[in-house]
Amino acid sequence: MAKAKKNEVDAETEGKAPERKGPAVIGINFGNAYASIAVINNEGEPDCIANEDGERQIAAALSYFGLEEASGIQYIGNQAKPQLVKNSQNTIANFRNQLGKKFSEVTQAGPSTSAPIINHEDQPAYKVTILTPAPPPSVAPTPKATPLPTRPASPIPQEKILTAHDVSVLLFKSLLQSAVDFLGRPVEGAVLSVNTGWNDAQRAALKHAAEEAGIKVLQLLDEAAAAALAYTDAPPHEDPSHALKSDDKTTLVLDLGAASLSLTLLSSKQGLYYTLGVYEKD
Template identity: 25%
Template sequence: MTIIGIDLGTTNSACGLWTDDGVTLIPNRLGEVLTPSVVGVDKNGEIIVGRTARQRLINHSDRTVAAFKRLMGTDHKVKLGKQTFTATELSSLVLRSLKEDAETFLGEPVTEAVISVPAYFNDNQRHATKLAAELAGLKVERLINEPTAAAIAYGLHEKQEGLFLILDLGGGTFDVSLLEFFDGIMEVHASAGDNFLGGEDFVDAMVDDVLREHRLRRDDLKPLTLQNLYLQMESAKRKLGPTDLVLTLDLGEKTVEHVVTADWFARISTPLLLRAKHPIERAIRDAGLHPSKIDDVVLVGGSTRLAIFRSTVGKMFGRLPSCHLDPDTVVAMGAAIQAGLMMRNEALDDVVLTDVCPYTLGTGVINEDNPRLGSYFLPIIERNCVVPVSIVKEICTAHDNQTELTIKVYQGENRLVEKNVYLGELSVQVPPAPRGEETVDVRYSYDMNGLLEVDVTVHSTGKTYNHLIEHTPGALSEADKQKALSKLSELKFHPRDGEDNRALLARGERLYESSLGDRRDYIADVMKQFERALERQNPAEIAKVQKQVKDVLAQLESEDWF
């Protein structure tokens, strides 16, 4: 059975497969490898997808829609003629078109796929993507993060090893991932991004500035006129170079000439470029790495062709970024390679992928300082923890004689819990007692399949309650689900109980007991640092501090202190 790789993009989508000769990108019925992610409905109610639909955006704007990927995971609905669609349904129509093209190309049914998603997509958006695939008749073997797919394409293509910063600026989303490729392992150190920053926003900025200059609002223009203005600005964005462009613009009641210059475009793009800098800096900061350690900066996504974006990145890192693979198709190539790995094609060496949790997972706790503000968010698994991961936190009852404790599960970064994404909840019974006396351990265990297992253990009774939050139901077979849960169960112990960590703590205690004065105080400080790292339960941080402590203790054991 052939598994295809799909890049489901905001502006364009593409698919491919791995063969003995490498990646083959699958052409659509028009012979093109890029299919515009545009859906329309004709006067007979028939669905139109791709380039034909995109050409109808001007004259049939009420029956055509683009850039709906930004609405994935929401309840927003789009009306096309007399029909109404969700973003999931619209995406399924694009996926069905790609599936049909692949079947025509291969001459056989296609029912399985690896689909790429922005690294910063939350669980709801990922679930919506899988549901879209199911509606299109595809079983999703895996969702792969777009920057990871791009890194696979670059890593396997060039056989390079090192630390890569992947910047993926597409039509509607911006993704940043910091990955390391070594010994056949692709390890994600950190990811960040902006789900509402892409090439479409640069065009929006161009249109808004033109309208502002002529003291017009969007509502002042007819839909057809406004759509035509958008297309002219999109074309100018693509053509802009050292030579100025002179455009004749229809603004309804008047026709004007507008000169598009590099300086003008730079001025209106500055706010967007500043927005792009934030997730880049955040990913590097989260990974705890200095920019000088990055071996290569790789550009992915059609919007990275913008000279001003490349220039900004070059200034940030003091070097030219890499972009020798086609930024429009590199994600589809990576997805196809991953599909080939899943088929265990003999022409491919296996690559082990490690990923991170892109959002913080936590629960709500009482805000005693100002209850009117609502509950605070207590992070349990923090963003950019390497998955699979299992972390436990202790909480207590908030009221006298409380008999039930409800653990609500959220995803996000906001200090106030209600501003984060609700995922589910678990209620447990506790014996009545004065507030604060009854305590429970709340353990979150998360893996790259999207399984979040919540275990709550009541200390006084010893009883454990369990709840599985699966935002991609049906994506895993029961056997695969049990296998994933079995792996997670192996992680369900506190890091301080691990054999290596216990041995290191005992070694530190032995040295402390045999020392006096400044040497003893120094050892105590070192061991406190290690214990604090263990309490935070971040595997990457523990490994780093563990190495530092081992080096310190080894140095102390080899020296004579007086």
């Protein structure tokens, strides 16, 4: 009898993917134009996952349109991109690089195709217009012979100001929810990639935004080092001693972003990477 039950269980589980084991830790690449989420798959390999819209490359953008509902965000991620054409003044994009900066440090690069950057208490911020629900109609009695029906009240336009920090928190919340939906369990921590040329204030601002979104930040990893590690000869889980055996070398990492170019010169010694120099051009 016990053997028959075991065979039934084996038949039911045959062909199913094994359950993910270990802590639910994710990697987040938060670029100025796009973001992505990575997890360790069932084979122990890193895998870039898709969000609920099937997108693996998630636009770092959000747009306000129509009545304010759920913080007023109607579109976030790739759904917000088309709004840059028909609703540009209420669509916020390219905000990551403003994290950790004062408004006086922001470089305005000509006319913007999205909501322009404004000064809000010396912080780079964005001003959008949202529609709040109209107040309920008056309950005061009206004359019996009303010549025309009362017009329904129109929604009231209202300005809303969000700093670069506020917008980043909203995007991080969306990325976290996508990861939770994919994994089917809470995320216990995340490793964030960070621009190699960023200073301490910018790095702290990125970490603060992620933590406010409910993400436990385990580590900030330089983007250039992350790219170099992805192209090592053997993954660490296959040969843990590989890093110590590898020859010392100098590597140039080229990052051609959506709106900028960066070059990072790395030195590798005994499996550890050191930044020798960084060049960035917007």
